[in-house]
Amino acid sequence: MKxxxxxxxxxxxxxxxAMRNHLRRDVEPDRALMLSFHGSPGTGKNFIAQMILKNMxxxxxxxxxxxxxxxxxxxxxxxxxxxxxRDIVQxxxxxxxxxxxSIFVFDEVEKMPNGLLEVLSGVVTIGVHREYDFRKSIxxxxxxxxxxxxxxxxxxxxxxxxNRENMEAARLHRLLAAVSFNSEGGFKKSGLxxxxxxxxxxxxxxxxSDHVIQCLVREVVGLGQVISNExxxxxxxxxxxxxxxxxxxxxxxxxxxxEAAVVLIERELKRKRRSQKY
Numbered sequence: 001m002k003x004x005x006x007x008x009x010x011x012x013x014x015x016x017x018a019m020r021n022h023l024r025r026d027v028e029p030d031r032a033l034m035l036s037f038h039g040s041p042g043t044g045k046n047f048i049a050q051m052i053l054k055n056m057x058x059x060x061x062x063x064x065x066x067x068x069x070x071x072x073x074x075x076x077x078x079x080x081x082x083x084x085x086r087d088i089v090q091x092x093x094x095x096x097x098x099x100x101x102s103i104f105v106f107d108e109v110e111k112m113p114n115g116l117l118e119v120l121s122g123v124v125t126i127g128v129h130r131e132y133d134f135r136k137s138i139x140x141x142x143x144x145x146x147x148x149x150x151x152x153x154x155x156x157x158x159x160x161x162x163n164r165e166n167m168e169a170a171r172l173h174r175l176l177a178a179v180s181f182n183s184e185g186g187f188k189k190s191g192l193x194x195x196x197x198x199x200x201x202x203x204x205x206x207x208x209s210d211h212v213i214q215c216l217v218r219e220v221v222g223l224g225q226v227i228s229n230e231x232x233x234x235x236x237x238x239x240x241x242x243x244x245x246x247x248x249x250x251x252x253x254x255x256x257x258x259e260a261a262v263v264l265i266e267r268e269l270k271r272k273r274r275s276q277k278y
Contacts (some may be wrong), residue, residue, distance in 0.1 A: 001051060004218075005044050006254070007211035009165050010172075011037070011202050015048065018200050022138065032124050034139040034197060036109075038146040038176050039204025042253020045142045049105050052140065056103060065099040067091055071108035071186070078113040085119040092123060093132055100136040109143035112186030117141070121190070124197040141198075145183045146176045147206075151242065151249060154205045158248070164205055176201035206249035209236060215254035219261050231268075235260050 001012045015035065022033040037045040050061055057063035069075070075084050095102040109117065120139065127135050153175070157167050180187040180201070187193055207215075216235055220227045238260055241247035 001048065004051070005048060006214040007164075007207045008044050008048075008204055010167060010169055011039075011044070011048070011204050014169060014200050014202050015052075019052070019138075022136075029135045031127050032134045032137040032139060034120070034124055034141070034199045035202055036141040036143070036176070036180070036198045036200070037202045037204060038143060038180075039150055040144060040147040040206055040251070040253055042250070042255030043204040043207055044253070045204050046107070049140050049142060052138075053103060053105070056101070056138075065095060065101065066103045066105070067095060068105045069107065071106070071111040075112050075116060081113040081116055084113070084116060088116075088119050089123070092134075092137075096132050096134055096137055100133050101138070103138045103140065105140045105142065106186070107142045109141050109187060110145050110183065110185040114184060114188035115186070115190055117186035117192050118190045121192045121195065121197050124192070125195070141186075143180075143185065143187075145185065145187065146179045146201075146203075149175050149179055150203055151206050154249070155243070155246060167203075167205070169203070172203040173201045176203065206242075207253045208248055209241075209250070212236070212239065212250050212254060212257065215257045216261060219258040220265070223262065223265065225265050231261070231264055234264050 001016060002009075005012055018033060018035060022029050037049065039045055053063065053066055054060040057065060061068055069088070075081075092102075092104060095104070106112075106117070123134050123137075124139070127133075150172070153167065153172065154164055157164055177193055177198070181189065181193040192198060213232055213236075216232060217227050220231065235257065240251040242249050242251045
């Protein structure tokens, strides 16, 4: 994580510490680990979730011991919330029965019917129920909830100290818990939040131009091409930065960087081929 994730030292530290403690072999965890990832698109939430799956299971996200729920696909209708709850519980029970270390990822929490995640409260707090032992399971929740708060707090810290790494994790935890409880979506007025069912609210901070450039370098090298200042400048020109009064954060994080690089590289290769032809 430390070498592959850019601009998120706070998130990486929280996740690595939480995972390390939960996976200890000398102590049984008291309950399932539930991590709630918060931040703007393109800041690394899905990237790290996939990395966890890849390193926990040989087949990664394709492992039979993980389920990746996508709200817009799996929970599109508010009228079917009771049906969704029954389905979630049954699928979790089936997987945990097969493997205590099963991992469940819920993407787009903000698009879920209000209170849907309330169904996870019992799973997290009950620990062991009959033949089901939920204590070693891991739940990862992904959402854009709290993005504006994280932009505001990061901007404040950058102005104050010039170092985003000085931000206090405990303060961000409290802010994200409060906004989650009051936001539309799966967290809305949920006992999962109220009864401290979520182990950690993990802040994914907005990315600055230096972080975007790091993402770009990785993608360009992965394409077998050589990075240049000209390519960097061209990509940065196509990115929208926020907020309006101090535009230092990429509005889309690193999302779309690879696609932009491919287009620009192909354009440059075509130009070179034409010049060689004539």
